[in-house]
Amino acid sequence: MKKIIVIGGGAAGAKAASKAKRLNPDNLIELYTNEDIIAFSLCGLPYYIEGSVSDVNKLIVRTPEDFKKNGINVFTNHTLEKIIPEENCVIINNNHIFYDQLILALGAKVHIPKIKNIKANNVYTLRSIASGVEIRNKMLKSKKVLIIGGGYISIELTEAFIKNGLEVVIIEKNEHLASDFDYDFADRIHKIIMEKSGQNCQILYSTQVVEFKKDENNNFISAITDKNEEIEADFVVLSTGAYPNVAIAASAGIHLGLSGAIKVDNRMRTNFNHIFAVGDCAEKYCKITRQADYIGLGTIANKEGRVAAINAVRPDIPESFDGILGSTITRFFDYTISKTGLSYKKAEQLSNIIDLEPIEATVLKSDRASYMPNASEFAIKLTADKRSGEILGGQAIGKIGTVAQRINTITSILQSRQTIEDILHLDLPYAPPFSGSIDPILTAAYKLKELSKK
Amino acid sequence: MKKIIVIGGGAAGAKAASKAKRLNPDNLIELYTNEDIIAFSLCGLPYYIEGSVSDVNKLIVRTPEDFKKNGINVFTNHTLEKIIPEENCVIINNNHIFYDQLILALGAKVHIPKIKNIKANNVYTLRSIASGVEIRNKMLKSKKVLIIGGGYISIELTEAFIKNGLEVVIIEKNEHLASDFDYDFADRIHKIIMEKSGQNCQILYSTQVVEFKKDENNNFISAITDKNEEIEADFVVLSTGAYPNVAIAASAGIHLGLSGAIKVDNRMRTNFNHIFAVGDCAEKYCKITRQADYIGLGTIANKEGRVAAINAVRPDIPESFDGILGSTITRFFDYTISKTGLSYKKAEQLSNIIDLEPIEATVLKSDRASYMPNASEFAIKLTADKRSGEILGGQAIGKIGTVAQRINTITSILQSRQTIEDILHLDLPYAPPFSGSIDPILTAAYKLKELSKK
Numbered sequence: 050m051k052k053i054i055v056i057g058g059g060a061a062g063a064k065a066a067s068k069a070k071r072l073n074p075d076n077l078i079e080l081y082t083n084e085d086i087i088a089f090s091l092c093g094l095p096y097y098i099e100g101s102v103s104d105v106n107k108l109i110v111r112t113p114e115d116f117k118k119n120g121i122n123v124f125t126n127h128t129l130e131k132i133i134p135e136e137n138c139v140i141i142n143n144n145h146i147f148y149d150q151l152i153l154a155l156g157a158k159v160h161i162p163k164i165k166n167i168k169a170n171n172v173y174t175l176r177s178i179a180s181g182v183e184i185r186n187k188m189l190k191s192k193k194v195l196i197i198g199g200g201y202i203s204i205e206l207t208e209a210f211i212k213n214g215l216e217v218v219i220i221e222k223n224e225h226l227a228s229d230f231d232y233d234f235a236d237r238i239h240k241i242i243m244e245k246s247g248q249n250c251q252i253l254y255s256t257q258v259v260e261f262k263k264d265e266n267n268n269f270i271s272a273i274t275d276k277n278e279e280i281e282a283d284f285v286v287l288s289t290g291a292y293p294n295v296a297i298a299a300s301a302g303i304h305l306g307l308s309g310a311i312k313v314d315n316r317m318r319t320n321f322n323h324i325f326a327v328g329d330c331a332e333k334y335c336k337i338t339r340q341a342d343y344i345g346l347g348t349i350a351n352k353e354g355r356v357a358a359i360n361a362v363r364p365d366i367p368e369s370f371d372g373i374l375g376s377t378i379t380r381f382f383d384y385t386i387s388k389t390g391l392s393y394k395k396a397e398q399l400s401n402i403i404d405l406e407p408i409e410a411t412v413l414k415s416d417r418a419s420y421m422p423n424a425s426e427f428a429i430k431l432t433a434d435k436r437s438g439e440i441l442g443g444q445a446i447g448k449i450g451t452v453a454q455r456i457n458t459i460t461s462i463l464q465s466r467q468t469i470e471d472i473l474h475l476d477l478p479y480a481p482p483f484s485g486s487i488d489p490i491l492t493a494a495y496k497l498k499e500l501s502k503k
Numbered sequence: 504m505k506k507i508i509v510i511g512g513g514a515a516g517a518k519a520a521s522k523a524k525r526l527n528p529d530n531l532i533e534l535y536t537n538e539d540i541i542a543f544s545l546c547g548l549p550y551y552i553e554g555s556v557s558d559v560n561k562l563i564v565r566t567p568e569d570f571k572k573n574g575i576n577v578f579t580n581h582t583l584e585k586i587i588p589e590e591n592c593v594i595i596n597n598n599h600i601f602y603d604q605l606i607l608a609l610g611a612k613v614h615i616p617k618i619k620n621i622k623a624n625n626v627y628t629l630r631s632i633a634s635g636v637e638i639r640n641k642m643l644k645s646k647k648v649l650i651i652g653g654g655y656i657s658i659e660l661t662e663a664f665i666k667n668g669l670e671v672v673i674i675e676k677n678e679h680l681a682s683d684f685d686y687d688f689a690d691r692i693h694k695i696i697m698e699k700s701g702q703n704c705q706i707l708y709s710t711q712v713v714e715f716k717k718d719e720n721n722n723f724i725s726a727i728t729d730k731n732e733e734i735e736a737d738f739v740v741l742s743t744g745a746y747p748n749v750a751i752a753a754s755a756g757i758h759l760g761l762s763g764a765i766k767v768d769n770r771m772r773t774n775f776n777h778i779f780a781v782g783d784c785a786e787k788y789c790k791i792t793r794q795a796d797y798i799g800l801g802t803i804a805n806k807e808g809r810v811a812a813i814n815a816v817r818p819d820i821p822e823s824f825d826g827i828l829g830s831t832i833t834r835f836f837d838y839t840i841s842k843t844g845l846s847y848k849k850a851e852q853l854s855n856i857i858d859l860e861p862i863e864a865t866v867l868k869s870d871r872a873s874y875m876p877n878a879s880e881f882a883i884k885l886t887a888d889k890r891s892g893e894i895l896g897g898q899a900i901g902k903i904g905t906v907a908q909r910i911n912t913i914t915s916i917l918q919s920r921q922t923i924e925d926i927l928h929l930d931l932p933y934a935p936p937f938s939g940s941i942d943p944i945l946t947a948a949y950k951l952k953e954l955s956k957k
Contacts (some may be wrong), residue, residue, distance in 0.1 A: 201934075457911065479832065482550075
């Protein structure tokens with residue numbers, strides 16, 4: 050019998066604990082979290098706030114009781130204080146607890162921007178069930194919201210707030226939203242936000258908030274920008290990204306990678322025997338660039354939790370996690386926004402470090418045979434390396450269905466490092482409700498082929 | 504200047520002619536067809552019959568006049584009578600016409616089953632714009648239709664007829680519909696037809712029609728089956744497959760392959776210099792089995808037309824067509840039915856010939872996060888080879904969006920011959936409206952991995 054301790058109850062920790070138990074029911078599994086809820090879907094919160102998920106408890110995949118039924122001991126509201134790798138020991142709520150294997154699923158922390166009076170009331174971040182409930186309750190009593198940051202969560206919350214009749218102001222410090230996309234695609238995202246929000250959404254670019262004004266009860270009144278604009282709102286959501294929660298790990302001598310997250314190998318092992326790191330606290334490896342990377346996503350956390358559990362419990366059948374592609378997707382009303390791999394911009398930046406000569410091809414095409422009802426144009430971009438012909442990434446924006454169909458396909462093109470030539474005749478299924486007879490991925494590949502000859 | 508003759512005005516011929524002209528505008532391009540319309544979308548006809556495409560002319564991608572504007576001479580109602588490869592000559596409408604390069608896009612012919620009085624009035628096949636218009640007009644005056652055959656066109660027409668208030672009887676000679684699918688998936692197709700058609704569709708399996716009864720004006724009255732049942736209907740649609748139109752080519756000494764279609768190499772060349780064959784008259788090469796195959800699909804025709812044109816016009820920059828995967832898709836009301844590669848059944852058959860040990864994994868899963876509104880279960884199956892781990896095919900049935908997203912992804916997995924191990928951690932993008940946090944493709948891969956250990 051081994052004792053396996055998992056710290057953290059997010060997607061990675063919950064998966065690691067469950068998998069470790071399933072692999073060997075004799076193992077003693079203890080999961081510690083400083084929160085009171087585990088295994089909930091963070092990604093589902095915008096849909097709860099919107100109102101399309103009626104009960105926030107639906108987002109809880111499994112309760113601590115469910116885990117206990119499966120023989121996993123869950124300790125909520127328990128805080129990790131110290132890791133002593135040399136003694137195979139952690140200190141939690143002042144108690145020394147010894148382990149055979151330790152899986153760290155410490156998650157991420159919200160990046161709090163430097164704004165005067167940031168701790169005013171009615172300033173929210175979205176990281177927990179409780180914060181989701183607070184934001185929804187506040188929204189229901191409000192007319193206007195200020196969102197700071199312009200990433201996916203910001204876009205998802207904008208939909209939720211617009212659907213609930215609020216006026217939305219987004220403040221983005223960069224010149225474009227959605228920094229993972231090329232500027233032309235960020236412009237498309239801007240356009241669909243404007244199309245769907247009508248007069249109810251305003252986006253201020255290249256702008257930073259420097260101060261929150263508040264009343265005598267510490268309640269937020271307005272935001273003052275670096276351009277000396279004052280923006281009143283009923284409440285604020287900070288959607289300014291997150292960073293890996295690594296302080297305790299680092300102070301125990303666990304190595305961090307270039308990204309600032311915990312450095313792990315392909316089996317999710319840290320530099321200490323018997324200590325694994327998974328999910329948002331762990332560094333990622335990008336398969337395309339072959340470099341360290343960082344992104345916090347539930348789907349990756351899940352895979353890493355599974356792999357770490359196998360390697361912790363069954364080192365005799367080691368499992369390897371081969372890395373990420375950088376695939377993301379979100380919905381905005383009836384639109385889908387998705388990407389995988391490298392944008393042209395990112396590939397250009399990388400060409401200073403590694404040997405890349407990026408080319409790109411954008412195709413605007415009907416999402417089904419043009420004679421079909423409800424046909425609508427969508428945009429897809431492929432990036433490739435001119436010399437090797439390797440496909441490096443894809444971006445797409447269009448109506449629901451269309452986009453996931455293409456970006457998911459491109460992920461498996463990237464996975465196997467296929468080239469322009471490899472995909473030129475890809476035998477995608479065709480029928481008029483699903484595409485034109487030449488899929489836009491192929492049209493983009495034809496264009497790339499022409500470009501690669503120049 | 505070269506003279507390039509294209510015979511046939513379907514997808515393959517139209518594409519070949521256009522591409523040949525674009526590659527070198529100095530070429531003289533002549534396209535001959537025995538029909539009066541070219542370059543129309545055969546696949547769009549069911550949606551015209553249904554009424555969702557309002558004007559049948561929308562299905563015409565380009566008219567002969569459009570081609571003429573681009574410098575391509577189109578001769579409609581011109582019938583190929585003979586090919587004399589030794590003289591680089593064809594006889595069309597009694598005239599000898601000489602060519603530098605000949606591209607045969609002769610298409611397919613409807614397979615007419617052996618039924619007594621098959622030539623009765625009100626018995627239709629769907630191969631042309633005119634037949635689509637006739638069927639729609641007849642449907643609008645009718646209450647009941649008999650469809651013989653249970654493939655995709657039959658399924659698409661069933662939707663069209665049900666939506667227009669008709670009663671439908673499908674007669675299928677095999678025990679299951681949709682022979683490209685495994686029986687369990689064919690059963691799912693049966694179920695969704697029943698679900699959507701209510702009492703208005705009846706499917707008779709293992710049944711063949713032996714005779715049509717007709718009245719004194721040669722009008723169809725009823726069908727008599729091999730079980731001596733009599734089925735009355737207002738009209739009949741034969742949806743009994745098609746076979747390559749090769750008689751004239753074969754009599755000229757052009758080699759046919761094992762499939763009965765014209766044998767071509769990877770540049771779409773026949774056994775004669777200067778003669779290419781493309782589209783539904785040409786044999787296919789299946790990339791998975793590495794064997795000759797036959798399937799008539801517009802999307803493949805398009806690719807082959809393009810490749811033949813390049814090789815005919817610019818042999819200095821040869822282009823290769825690397826074959827097909829056998830990907831198909833269709834819609835039935837709000838369901839999508841799709842497959843790519845080999846079914847388990849097909850892989851089992853092949854295991855008698857080539858070294859395959861097929862395994863399969865079916866996953867039933869919500870098409871989005873289960874807490875999202877309108878979540879619905881869909882079914883996906885992956886087949887793989889136990890020894891090599893190579894993924895051999897996929898089948899899926901579910902609501903619109905869901906299915907194309909997965910099967911398109913599997914095509915590119917097949918294209919690069921990825922294994923179970925390769926796709927175990929495929930970084931598909933995730934958000935609650937598009938999938939659960941573990942995509943069903945990955946769940947199927949996990950299952951296959953377990954099976955491959957046994």
